[in-house]
Amino acid sequence: MTPLLEVRDLTKRYGPRIGCADVTFELWPGEVLGIVGESGSGKSTLLSCLAGHLAPDTGSVVYDTRANGARDTLTMSEPERRMLGRTDWAFVHQNPRDGLRMNVSAGGNVGERLMAVGARHYGNIRATASDWLGRVEIADERIDDRPSAFSGGMQQRLQIARNLVTGPRLVFMDEPTGGLDVSVQARLLDLIRALVRDLGLSAIIVTHDLAVVRLLADRLMVMKSGRVVEEGLTDQVLDDPQHAYTQLLVSSVLHV
Amino acid sequence: MIQVENVSKQFTLHNQGGAALEVMRGAQLSVAPGECVALVGASGAGKSTLMRMIYGNYLAASGAIRVGALDVVTARPREIIALRREVLGYVSQFLRVVPRVPTRDVVAEPLLALGRPAGEARARAEALLARLNIPPALWELSPLTFSGGEQQRVNIARGFAHEYPALLLDEPTASLDAANRGTVLALIEEAKARGAAIVGIFHDEEARARVCDREVDVSGFAPGAS
Ligand SMILES: Nc1ncnc2c1ncn2[C@@H]1O[C@H](COP(=O)(O)OP(=O)(O)O)[C@@H](O)[C@H]1O
Ligand SMILES: Nc1ncnc2c1ncn2[C@@H]1O[C@H](COP(=O)(O)OP(=O)(O)O)[C@@H](O)[C@H]1O
Ligand SMILES: [Mg+2]
Ligand SMILES: [Mg+2]
Numbered sequence: 009m010t011p012l013l014e015v016r017d018l019t020k021r022y023g024p025r026i027g028c029a030d031v032t033f034e035l036w037p038g039e040v041l042g043i044v045g046e047s048g049s050g051k052s053t054l055l056s057c058l059a060g061h062l063a064p065d066t067g068s069v070v071y072d073t074r075a076n077g078a079r080d081t082l083t084m085s086e087p088e089r090r091m092l093g094r095t096d097w098a099f100v101h102q103n104p105r106d107g108l109r110m111n112v113s114a115g116g117n118v119g120e121r122l123m124a125v126g127a128r129h130y131g132n133i134r135a136t137a138s139d140w141l142g143r144v145e146i147a148d149e150r151i152d153d154r155p156s157a158f159s160g161g162m163q164q165r166l167q168i169a170r171n172l173v174t175g176p177r178l179v180f181m182d183e184p185t186g187g188l189d190v191s192v193q194a195r196l197l198d199l200i201r202a203l204v205r206d207l208g209l210s211a212i213i214v215t216h217d218l219a220v221v222r223l224l225a226d227r228l229m230v231m232k233s234g235r236v237v238e239e240g241l242t243d244q245v246l247d248d249p250q251h252a253y254t255q256l257l258v259s260s261v262l263h264v
Numbered sequence: 265m266i267q268v269e270n271v272s273k274q275f276t277l278h279n280q281g282g283a284a285l286e287v288m289r290g291a292q293l294s295v296a297p298g299e300c301v302a303l304v305g306a307s308g309a310g311k312s313t314l315m316r317m318i319y320g321n322y323l324a325a326s327g328a329i330r331v332g333a334l335d336v337v338t339a340r341p342r343e344i345i346a347l348r349r350e351v352l353g354y355v356s357q358f359l360r361v362v363p364r365v366p367t368r369d370v371v372a373e374p375l376l377a378l379g380r381p382a383g384e385a386r387a388r389a390e391a392l393l394a395r396l397n398i399p400p401a402l403w404e405l406s407p408l409t410f411s412g413g414e415q416q417r418v419n420i421a422r423g424f425a426h427e428y429p430a431l432l433l434d435e436p437t438a439s440l441d442a443a444n445r446g447t448v449l450a451l452i453e454e455a456k457a458r459g460a461a462i463v464g465i466f467h468d469e470e471a472r473a474r475v476c477d478r479e480v481d482v483s484g485f486a487p488g489a490s
Contacts, residue, residue, distance in 0.1 A: 194363035241341045248322040252278030
């Protein structure tokens with residue numbers, strides 16, 4: 009087996025300010041990697057660099073493509089990278105408005121991703137969209153409504169359906185359960201876990217919520233000031249943290 | 265099957281002046297297939313700490329901990345993940361689950377993670393839940409709303425769903441009535457009979473006498489004990 013993603017010495021600065029620095033890690037097929045750290049620690053910057061939304065200053069992001077094996081996504085052509093983003097990768101944004109088309113119906117939002125990878129049969133597309141709306145607990149009769157008519161929680165669930173409908177191999181999530189009420193969050197955690205297991209998905213999940221990574225992530229990276237200060241098995245890092253910053257992070261929450 | 269050699273452990277509390285808390289030195293333990301070894305010693309002696317190090321939940325400071333062919337002390341995370349999926353089970357003192365997942369699925373999860381057919385995994389989960397006297401009416405509900413004793417039995421059912429070659433049990437009989445304690449001890453005896461190597465912490469002396477072949481007093485591994 010080879011890693012799905014191999015990241016080496018990834019650095020991104022905003023002028024003199026560090027976004028993320030010297031990040032190195034591997035992600036293996038079927039693994040869920042959590043990235044935690046306080047606000048401003050560089051989690052979103054790192055995720056954006058990995059997903060090709062932001063160009064890092066230095067480093068490499070080697071992805072095991074289906075067709076051509078290991079390729080550095082930072083040096084591949086823009087159309088190639090965009091194709092990866094449409095087929096193999098999914099990106100669940102913190103704010104659903106960044107991941108949805110607000111003036112297209114819920115069914116259309118899901119169907120659009122299918123059509124982008126070649127689906128043409130209207131009946132099948134609609135049936136699949138309807139099935140996925142059900143899986144994220146959006147009633148079938150809302151299929152023709154626009155997301156702008158949905159609550160924030162429903163929008164987030166729709167974004168997840170839109171992203172996962174094409175069966176990507178790698179899912180990037182930036183605070184996916186952030187603005188959601190607890191019961192919706194629980195359903196999403198359950199859904200994400202089941203998908204990872206059943207579809208053999210790999211995922212990188214950025215969050216500041218240690219309870220979320222405890223339940224979702226196999227491995228954990230802890231970031232501080234743009235750098236990874238500790239990494240390891242999720243439960244080991246949370247129960248026996250080695251770095252001063254991780255100890256502070258863990259001790260500042262009641263129950264993780 | 266489980267081999268602990270010269271293991272030491274310390275906690276460095278960076279946010280309490282960097283105090284180094286040395287809790288274990290020179291720990292030794294060897295458990296053969298089909299054997300159950302009890303860890304004993306006063307509260308705070310390090311029983312759970314040793315068990316957590318075997319599971320890879322706590323990092324050992326030095327020494328070796330072999331489970332099957334893998335040295336947990338030097339293994340990479342993904343090797344430990346595979347070990348936990350296939351070889352090494354752990355029944356911790358507290359149940360930790362994703363909210364809203366039905367009890368039946370919580371118990372079936374280790375089998376699903378191994379790629380077993382859903383039907384087979386559910387049937388096994390139901391059989392264990394029934395044996396542990398969790399009424400079928402509760403199987404559809406999340407165990408998070410259950411009583412402490414019920415949660416513990418769900419935890420035990422999950423820990424025995426897959427027939428792990430090695431098992432760690434941290435006070436599995438603690439809050440159970442006589443009938444359920446009997447069932448748990450029977451599950452342990454069955455696991456031994458099929459060749460599982462088991463490390464257990466039991467406060468209940470009778471339980472220890474019934475299922476354990478040997479006792480290892482972890483007080484002997486306290487720094488300065490020898
Ligand atoms: N577009 C930007 N321009 C300048 N600085 C930025 C920009 N985005 C992020 N930063 C800075 O980079 C650092 C990391 O930010 P970010 O990746 O958003 O952290 P996190 O997601 O962990 O909250 C912070 O100091 C932040 O202020
Ligand atoms: N995560 C931890 N951080 C700091 N100290 C710990 C931690 N876990 C256990 N200890 C300490 O290690 C010692 C052994 O504890 P434990 O293994 O729980 O004992 P037992 O299970 O025998 O009651 C105690 O002094 C305990 O306070
Ligand atoms: Mg962010
Ligand atoms: Mg204990």
